[in-house]
Amino acid sequence: MFVRNCWYVVGWDYELDEKAIIARTIIGEPLVLYRRSDGSIVALEDRCCHRQAPLSHGRREGDDLRCMYHGLKFNVEGRCIDIPGQTNIPEAARVRRYPVTELHSWIWVWMGDPQRADPALIPQAVGLKDPKWTLRSGQMDYQANYELINDNLCDFSHLAYVHEATFGAGEDKFARTRPKIVTIQRGIRVQRWSVDAPVQQYEDGTRMRADNWMTYDYLAPGILLMLSAQYPSGTAKRLEMAEPTGEPVHANFTSQAVTPVTETTSRYFYSWGPRSCEFSAPQLADAMMTLAGRAFEEDRKMIEAQQRNLTLHGATAQLFITHDRGPSMMREVLKKLIEGEQGALTATRPAVSA
Amino acid sequence: MFVRNCWYVVGWDYELDEKAIIARTIIGEPLVLYRRSDGSIVALEDRCCHRQAPLSHGRREGDDLRCMYHGLKFNVEGRCIDIPGQTNIPEAARVRRYPVTELHSWIWVWMGDPQRADPALIPQAVGLKDPKWTLRSGQMDYQANYELINDNLCDFSHLAYVHEATFGAGEDKFARTRPKIVTIQRGIRVQRWSVDAPVQQYEDGTRMRADNWMTYDYLAPGILLMLSAQYPSGTAKRLEMAEPTGEPVHANFTSQAVTPVTETTSRYFYSWGPRSCEFSAPQLADAMMTLAGRAFEEDRKMIEAQQRNLTLHGATAQLFITHDRGPSMMREVLKKLIEGEQGALTATRPAVSA
C-alpha cells in the first residue's frame, strides 16, 4: 500500500535533459517524463490508451508526444490530439497526467488527486547548488519494500552494528542511548546528542572526539532532512542536553529520498556534504560521499536480506523494542495518510482507465 | 486461450535432420519431433506416461523412441511397446501422438482432435524452393502473447511509426489512409493501394516512387501470406483504386507464421523475397532480409514493451480506433474458433492424461 496524495522524488533534475524522454515506475505505475521547450517538465502515464504501448518509446513533436506504435499524439495534458486514419477523437482518448515540478535539485511527482497537489507539501530539501553547503549526490536501487528502508532511516541505533566499520566507528554507545522523537506534520522529528563521540573517519588522520548534535525530520512518503553539528566535548553537558544555538565547529547536511518503485523494489536518492565555509570543503564532501557509498551498501545488504527472509519465509511475529519508536511512529503516519485517502482514490482516475 | 483444431507451424523443415530429436513447446504443450527412416515426421507428447521425463532426452531405436529414464519404448503412434522388467504393457501406456506434416518448407502440427486434422486447412504459404520467388528465411522468439503479434500484422498502419526508419521510409501517409478488409474462411483479407509511395530502401541508391498494391490473407492461428506489387505512379488512379491485373514492375512475397509457445511467449517465422525474374534477385533477396531483420526487431521491441505494460501494470480499458478493424476482425475469427471447440476438447485427450 502506498500514499498517493504526496510528492514522490522521481529523479535528479540533471537526469532529464532537454531532449530526453525517460520512463520511471513509481508506486507501481508507469510514468514517462520529458521537458517542454520552455524547460518545464511533463509527466504522463507511460501507457497509450489505445493498446498500452509505452509512450516513452515515442517521439517528441514540439511539446507533444506521439506514440510510435500506431501514431496517437498526446499533448502535455495527456489529451490525444491526433489519431492517424480518422478525424474524430473521442473524449476517452487520453492518458493520465501527473502534477510534476522540480525543486531542490529533485523532480517531484504527485501520484494522487491532481486537485490536491499542493507545492507547499514538498519537503524543504537542500538542493545541490545551495551556496551554504558543498554537496555531492548519489542513488541506488533496492530489491526491498520502501518501508523497510524508512524503518532503517527512522532508527539510527543500527549505526553501531550495520555500520560498525563506517559510521559506527567501532562503538556501540550510540545504540545504548535514545533520541528524542516527536510527531510533526506528515512525519517525525528525531533529535539527539552523541556525547564525546568519535568524529567521522572522513576527517584527517587524527581521530578526534566531539559532542555531536543530530536533528532530522522524516517526512512522508520517505524524505529525510538531517543536520549534524559537532561541538567541543562538554558542550552537551553544559547545555543540559538541550538543543544547541551557537555555531558548531563542523556541520554537514544530508537530504535523502526513498521512492517506492513496486511493492518489493525502491530507489534511494541522497546528497551529503559539509558547510561550504569548512576547510577543504570540496575534498571533504568527496570523502564523505565515498564513506556514504560504502555505508549505504551496508544498509542495502542488510535490508535486502531482511526482504528475502520476509519473501521466502513469510512474516513472523515481530518483537517491539524501544528503538522501534521512530520507525513505528513513521509507519503510523503513513498508515493514517493511506487510510485517509482510501475513499478519495477512484474519483481521480480518468474515465478511460477506470 | 488457444485454438486447438488448426495447424501450427512448429519449425522449418531444415531444422529437423534425419538424426535429430527436437523438443518444442506449442500452446503450452511439450512436443518431441523426429523423422522416421522414410523421412516422414513423428510428433509425440514430450512427457513419458510413466514419470513425465522428456522423451526428447531419449534414444532412437529404428522408428521408435525409448525414454532414457526407465527405458519405456514408444512406437510412432505413441504406444508403449517395451517396459523393462515386465512383460505386461497396459493399455494406458501411451503418450499423445500429434498429426504432423511438412509443406511449403514448414513443419505443421495439429494440436486438436486428430480425427479432424484436415491437410486442406494448411494455409497456402510459399515454400523456400518455389521457382517463382527468390526467398530468404528467418525466425525470432518473442516474450509476448501471440495475439499481440497478430494485432501487429493485421494493421500495417504501424509501418509509419514503429518502422519509421525502415519500412516506413519517413512518411506517415500510409497511416492516414485505410485498407479494404473483409472476413474470409478462417481469417481476413487486407488489400490496399499506397499511391505514389516511396519504393523500399532495399532498391539501389536512387529513391523512387511507385504505386504499391499490397494484398494479404491472415489466417488462423496466425499465418500471413502477402503479395506486394509495384506499378508506375498513376496506375492506382487509372484503375480507380481497383485490384490490378497486369504484371507489376516489381513484386515480392512474404509468408509469415506466429506460433504461440506459452501464454506469454511466441515464435515468429518468416520468408521474404522478390520474383526470381527480377534484376539481381538473389542480392535483392539478401538486402530485403537484412531490412526485414531490422524492422522485425523494431516490432519486437514495441510488442514486448506492450506485453510488459500488460503484465506489470494490468490491462486497462482500450480505445478502439479505425485502424483496429483488422486486428479486431482477426481476434473475432480466433474467438469463434476457440468457442466452437470448447465442448469437443476433453474427448480427444487419451485416457491416461485425463
Add this chain to the structure above:
Amino acid sequence: MFVRNCWYVVGWDYELDEKAIIARTIIGEPLVLYRRSDGSIVALEDRCCHRQAPLSHGRREGDDLRCMYHGLKFNVEGRCIDIPGQTNIPEAARVRRYPVTELHSWIWVWMGDPQRADPALIPQAVGLKDPKWTLRSGQMDYQANYELINDNLCDFSHLAYVHEATFGAGEDKFARTRPKIVTIQRGIRVQRWSVDAPVQQYEDGTRMRADNWMTYDYLAPGILLMLSAQYPSGTAKRLEMAEPTGEPVHANFTSQAVTPVTETTSRYFYSWGPRSCEFSAPQLADAMMTLAGRAFEEDRKMIEAQQRNLTLHGATAQLFITHDRGPSMMREVLKKLIEGEQGALTATRPAVSA
C-alpha cells in the same frame, strides 16, 4: 510436504570451521550454524525475532551471536540476552533453536519437536575417516523436489538408461531383472545380484565380468547406505541367489543424503570408495568419484527436466510399472511419517513465531 521429526543432513562437518557462521535453508526454513568454543555446533533460526534480519549476517561474541542490524544478542539456546537501549528483555525475545549434531562426517539437524530428537534415529552412514573404507566426498544442488531424487535412488533400473555411458556400461540386463525390496524401520531395503555383470569402468583397462551383490537401505528423509560387492562369476548361481557371506573380491560403499531445501530445490551429498585393503585404493577412490561426478550429472539433467515438465505442464496421470515398487514403498514411508506428525507440529513452535 516434509517430515519434520527426523534428522536432515545440513552439510559436511568440514564446511563449518571454528570461525564460520553459515546460512542454510532446510525444508524451507532458514538456519544459521556456527561452532561454540568447545567445537560443538549451534543451529538457530536465521531470522531475528525483532525485524527478521538474518543472524548469519551477525557477529560471534564468545558462544553467543549478535544480530548486526539492531544489536540483539542471542545465546546458544536462541534466547535474547541483550537489547541495546533497554534493560528489559521480554520472554518472547528468542529465536528457534534446532537440535544439531555431527556424526559420520555429516552435520545433522532435527527440524521437528526438540523433545523427540533422538540421536538413535541418525542413519548409520560411513564417515570419511572410517579406516575400513577409502572414501571421497561430493555434493550438488538440484532444481527439483527431493522426492524426485528419492525416486531415482530407490529404483536403480535407470542405470541401464540414464547411465548408459557410465554406470550402465552399455547393457540393459540390469533393468530386465528385479531386486528384492522390503520395508524396514523408517525406510526400505533393496538387494540384488547382477549376474555376470560388467565390472565398472574405473577398473584398469581390461573389462572384466563378475557377479555383483548390491544391498542398500534407504531411510527417511532421504539417506542411502549401500554396499556393492563383486564375487567371481558363478557365485550367485552357486548360492542360489541368496545373500553372500564370504569375503568379496572387490567391495565399495557409498553414503548419500538428499536434503530438501525448498519444495523445488534440494541439495545432494555423497561419499563413495573401495575398501582400504584394495589394490591402489586411493587412486581407485579418485577414479570412482570422477565417474560418479559424471553419472550424478546425468541424473540431475534427467530429474531437473522431469521437474520442469511437472512445473510447466502440470502433473498428468502416472503409469505404475513394476520397477516403481521401491520408489512407491519409500513414498509411502514418508507419507505415513508426515501424516503421523501433522497434529504435533504447531505445539513445537515458539510462541513468538506462532
